[in-house]
Amino acid sequence: MNVPATLSVIAARPGGPEVLELVRRELPPPGPGEMRVRVHAAGINRPDAMQREGNYNPPPGVTDVLGLELAGEVTELGPDVTRFAPGDRVMALVAGGAYAEEAIVQADVCIRVPDGLSMIEAGGIPETYFTVWSNLFQRAGLKQGETVLLHGGTSGIGVTATLLARAIGARMITTCGSDEKCRASVELGASDSINYKTQDFVKVGRDLTDGKGPDVIVDMVGGSYMQRNLDLIAEDGRIAQIAFQQGSQADLNMGPLLFKRLTLTGSTLRARPIAMKAALTQAVEQQVLPLILEKDARPVIDSVFRLEDVQDAHARLEASAHTGKIILKTAACEEG
Ligand SMILES: NC(=O)c1ccc[n+]([C@@H]2O[C@H](COP(=O)([O-])OP(=O)(O)OC[C@H]3O[C@@H](n4cnc5c(N)ncnc54)[C@H](OP(=O)(O)O)[C@@H]3O)[C@@H](O)[C@H]2O)c1
Missing domain, CATH: 3.40.50.720 (NAD(P)-binding Rossmann-like Domain)
Structure with missing residues (x-):
C-alpha cells in the first residue's frame, strides 16, 4: 500500500522550543506485533523537552520524532495482531513518534479507549x-x-x-x-x-x-x-x-x-524491554482504568495545542505555568 508521508515533529538541532520543526516522514509498514495508528492526540512530557535540548536521546532504533504517548484510531494491523481491529480507538505508550499524524505502535502496549474518555484525555494517560x-x-x-x-x-x-x-x-x-x-x-x-x-x-x-x-x-x-x-x-x-x-x-x-x-x-519507563511494558500495560488496564473511570481520577488537561503549534506548547511547558497535561491534537481529532 502506498501511504503518503506523515506530518511529524522533530528537533532540528538541540535547543529551545524554536528548534521544533514539522517534517514529512515515511512510516514503515507495521511489523509483527505492531499497528499503524491515525493519531488524534499526543501528550507532552518533560522528557520530550529534555530530548529537544539534546539531553535525552531516543533508545537505539527508535525514531527521532518526538512524543511518548498518544491516542488514535487503528488503521492497519501487523502480521500477527489479533487483539485489535482497524477502527479501534486505542491509547499507547511509545518510545518515540507520537507527535505525528500517524505512528507505528506495539499492540502489547495499547489499551482500548473506553467510552466516556475523550481522545484528548486518553492521549494524556499512558506516560x-x-x-x-x-x-x-x-x-x-x-x-x-x-x-x-x-x-x-x-x-x-x-x-x-x-x-x-x-x-x-x-x-x-x-x-x-x-x-x-x-x-x-x-x-x-x-x-x-x-x-x-x-x-x-x-x-x-x-x-x-x-x-x-x-x-x-x-x-x-x-x-x-x-x-x-x-x-x-x-x-x-x-x-x-x-x-x-x-x-x-x-x-x-x-x-x-x-x-x-x-x-x-x-525506574525509568522508556528504555524498558517491551515485555516489561506489556506487563505494566495489563496492570494499568485492569487496576488503573477502573480508578480513572469510577474514582474520579481522570487526567487533568491544562491546555490543548494543534500539532502545528508545537513550539507554543513546549513554551508553555518550559514556563512551568501548567497544572496537569499539555496535549497536542491533530486534524483527525478535530474531524472527530
Ligand atoms: N522515571 C520515569 O519513568 C519518568 C517518566 C516520565 C517523567 N519523568 C520525570 O518526571 C518529572 C515530571 O515529568 P512531567 O512530564 O510531569 O513534567 P512537568 O509537568 O514539566 O513537571 C516538572 C515539575 O518539576 C517541578 N520541580 C522542579 N524543581 C522542583 C523542586 N526543586 N521542588 C519541587 N518541584 C520541582 C516543577 O514544579 P514547580 O514549577 O512548582 O517548581 C514542575 O511541576 C520530570 O523530571 C520527568 O523527567 C520520569
Missing part, C-alpha cells in the same frame, strides 16, 4: 499513569491509609499521582514552587501542599505527619533533595526516585537507610 503506577504503587507499594509526599505537585506526574493516591484512600502531601500551585494541588486532592521556595519541606513535612514523616516519597528533583528525603521519611519508608532535575550526584549520609529500614527504588 504519567504508567510511570506513577509502576513507581508509586508497584515499586514503593503505597497502600490505603498511608501518607505520600511528592515533589512537583502540579506536574503531569504530580497531578496523576495525587488523583490515584486519593482514589485508593491514601493521603497526598505535595511540594510546589508557588502559592498558586499549592492551592491548585490541594484542589486536586492533596491534603496539604508546601511552597518549597518559602518553606522547608522537611520541617513542614514532619509537622504535618506528627513528627513521623511520610511513608513514601516520590522525588523528581534529586541533588540536595536526596539527603532531605532520607532525613524526612518515616521508619520503614520507601523513596521512589523518578528523575534528577537537580542532578543524580550528592554527598549523602546513608545512615537513615539502616536505622529507619528504608527502601530506595526508582
